[in-house]
Amino acid sequence: MTIGVVIVTFRCRELALAALRSLEARTPALLPTTVVVDNASFDGTIEAVRAAFPAVTVIEHRRNLGFAAAVNRGIEALPSADVVCLLNPDAELLDDGIFAAADYLEAHPDVGVLGGRILNPDGSIQPSARAFPSHKNALFNRHSLLTKLFPRNRWSRQYLMTDWSHDDIRPVDWVSGAFMLIHRRALEAVGPFDPGYFFSIEDVDFCRRVHDAGLRVEYFPGASVRHRVGGSSRKAVYRAMAGHHRGMWRYYRKHFRGNPLLHAVTAAGIGLRFALHAVSYALRAGRARLLGRETP
Structure with missing residues (x-):
């Protein structure tokens, strides 16, 4: 072998x-x-x-x-x-x-x-x-606010x-x-x-x-x-972040079936998630530069 x-x-x-x-x-x-x-x-x-x-x-x-x-x-x-x-x-x-x-x-x-x-x-x-x-992983994934605030909730634990x-x-x-x-x-x-x-x-x-x-x-x-x-x-944080969220949308379109309204809501949710992550990283990176530290 x-x-x-x-x-x-x-x-x-x-x-x-x-x-x-x-x-x-x-x-x-x-x-x-x-x-x-x-x-x-x-x-x-x-x-x-x-x-x-x-x-x-x-x-x-x-x-x-x-x-x-x-x-x-x-x-x-x-x-x-x-x-x-x-x-x-x-x-x-x-x-x-x-x-x-x-x-x-x-x-x-x-x-x-x-x-x-x-x-x-x-x-x-x-x-x-x-x-x-x-769909519920939008709220209970590894990086979500609810998972960070309540890490022992059953939905995050299941996922x-x-x-x-x-x-x-x-x-x-x-x-x-x-x-x-x-x-x-x-x-x-x-x-x-x-x-x-x-x-x-x-x-x-x-x-x-x-x-x-x-x-x-x-x-x-x-x-x-x-x-x-x-x-x-x-070395390419924002490109990786964008690729991750485009991948989420591609996965959803390949493996989920739903009505047009659900598709639109899902697309909007993925876009909003990307925006929040990008803003959060930019703020952390700016703070780290001010303190002379590596971005967490």
């Missing part, structure tokens, strides 16, 4: 090198089947990766094609891989659990996708396995799956593309990632299509990474 790794980079040279060093330390055998797809960073990422990790394949884009399209290019470069692991450049392996995860996928032909355990920099669990989005210790293997709706293992059977069943998603939501969409094809998506705690949320998007 062959395992491939795909890392998509955009202006995050040092983070990408740290991710590759974690691969070298934990799973050195995977470096020759690792592909770095660079989305027009022009910051020395390509040169640094080639110099430090000559065994790694590097694909250079002259313009930013978005995350999903770059992932597809990486998967295309691994035609013989039975299992493909997506690893964010702002994530670092904490163990060699990729091999155990791949063995699990091979032994369970009804499973198409696994998500590993993702930890925050402080060691706490990052909610990376969740329920599929619904973020925070009532569970994340210590056991279990079926879930979707898992984060920051650390996702995909068996070839899933790609054959549903095809590549939807390149219409520029940044974010493509992992939700892919997992939903895997479910629709009759395969399971599961959480697998035997493989772990440490992930700095936003570490790979800090």
Whole structure:
């Protein structure tokens, strides 16, 4: 069984090198089947990766094609891989659990996708396995005011799956593309990632299509990474923010049915959410500059 790794980079040279060093330390055998797809960073990422990790394949884009399209290019470069692991450049392996995860996928032909355990920099669990989005998630998602004010409310807990210790293997709706293992059977069943998603939501969409094809998506705690949320998007915050909200609208149009009034309300809600997030970030960034600090 062959395992491939795909890392998509955009202006995050040092983070990408740290991710590759974690691969070298934990799973050195995977470096020759690792592909770095660079989305027009022009910051020395390509040169640094080639110099430090000559065994790694590097694909250079002259313009930013978005995350999903770059992932597809990486998967295309691994035609013989039975299992493909997506690893964010702002994530670092904490163990060699990729091999155990791949063995699990091979032994369970009804499973198409696994998500590993993702930890925050402080060691706490990052909610990376969740329920599929619904309209009520506009009020009870990870960044919503109600979730921040009332983190133990049952709707937020249901969506973020925070009532569970994340210590056991279990079926879930979707898992984060920051650390996702995909068996070839899933790609054959549903095809590549939807390149219409520029940044974010493509992992939700892919997992939903895997479910629709009759395969399971599961959480697998035997493989772990440490992930700095936003570490790979800090160089283009507003573009990433816009891509996330466009992805929300694309996902809604693909997977939900409703009347024109509901569509209009949903579109307005997504637009308002984007505006509030953009204003909130601008205020925090301005305050951080005044204090001489990094934007939180």
